[in-house]
Amino acid sequence: MQQGVGIGLRIGIEFVVAVVVATGLGWAIDRWLGTRPWGTIVLFFLGVGAGMLSVYRAVTGIKMAVGSRPLAKADPAPQPAKDDWDDDEA
Amino acid sequence: MAIELQPLEQFTIERLVPLHIGKLDVSYTNSALLMTIAVVLITALTLLGTRKAALVPGRWQSVAEMAYEFVANMVDTNAGHGARDFLPFVFTLFMFILFSNLLGLVPYSFTVTSHIIVTFALAAVVFIGVTTVGIVRHGFHFLRLFVPEGVPVVLLVLLVPIELLSYFIRPFTLSIRLFANMLAGHTMLAIFGGFAASVGVFAIFPLGINVLLVGLELLVAVLQAYVFAILTCLYLRDALHLH
Numbered sequence: 001m002q003q004g005v006g007i008g009l010r011i012g013i014e015f016v017v018a019v020v021v022a023t024g025l026g027w028a029i030d031r032w033l034g035t036r037p038w039g040t041i042v043l044f045f046l047g048v049g050a051g052m053l054s055v056y057r058a059v060t061g062i063k064m065a066v067g068s069r070p071l072a073k074a075d076p077a078p079q080p081a082k083d084d085w086d087d088d089e090a
Numbered sequence: 091m092a093i094e095l096q097p098l099e100q101f102t103i104e105r106l107v108p109l110h111i112g113k114l115d116v117s118y119t120n121s122a123l124l125m126t127i128a129v130v131l132i133t134a135l136t137l138l139g140t141r142k143a144a145l146v147p148g149r150w151q152s153v154a155e156m157a158y159e160f161v162a163n164m165v166d167t168n169a170g171h172g173a174r175d176f177l178p179f180v181f182t183l184f185m186f187i188l189f190s191n192l193l194g195l196v197p198y199s200f201t202v203t204s205h206i207i208v209t210f211a212l213a214a215v216v217f218i219g220v221t222t223v224g225i226v227r228h229g230f231h232f233l234r235l236f237v238p239e240g241v242p243v244v245l246l247v248l249l250v251p252i253e254l255l256s257y258f259i260r261p262f263t264l265s266i267r268l269f270a271n272m273l274a275g276h277t278m279l280a281i282f283g284g285f286a287a288s289v290g291v292f293a294i295f296p297l298g299i300n301v302l303l304v305g306l307e308l309l310v311a312v313l314q315a316y317v318f319a320i321l322t323c324l325y326l327r328d329a330l331h332l333h
Contacts, residue, residue: 013266
């Protein structure tokens, strides 16, 4: 249960922050280079993509972090029992 | 009854000992005081716990050992092998956040982690540290982290920016998660406390809610420290074992 709440709290914020930070970055780039509104638009969609990726990676298992493979592939050490999320990857 | 409700007043930074170096304001604030208390308490706990290492541990020793083993376990299972070198760092981080969160729940104290600048500084240390470890261990190969395996070249144009973005967003998610949870929890406690002060006899209801909320906040305080530490472990694993 403890781990479940941990994961839940974790992914809640992942998506929102990705979109907000990416859009803010796009806005800053626009201000800097004067390319309004293209930087904001492109980075907004990239942010949505990054957010979805982060959430997907967070729910496919806590053992899989942003930007990486499952630990099983990177590190062939003995693994604890997998959780239900990993079914489709077996 | 005119009791002013100022639920955000608790987050005010106060200068306890004003101190200026040139134009830089380095006053000793209530925030710094709570950080000092946290550090002193952690140091006291670990020192008391390891003073006489008995085979059958006493009270202090078991608390210190439990905390140590909890973090050691977390590092081992989440950061992969070869990550033991970073155990002191993760342990320090976990204990500092845990104590800051818990001390914030003491009435009339101050929650250090409810300030974004504090949590962002912690997250930035983790981010810069982890990136440095990755570059030192793998050199130029570290950039492979941003290139997913087995993807057509056409898609890489889209995927590499997304991967880069999701990497550089880490310090933000890490800091905002902790900060937002602490800020929201403490604001909620203060709001219901304000209700209780202003409704007379019916104060029993907001008071009851506050009792439940304090329990929830205790859970959140421990859990957020845990989440921060476990994400640090996962990021470390990325840097140590590239795919």
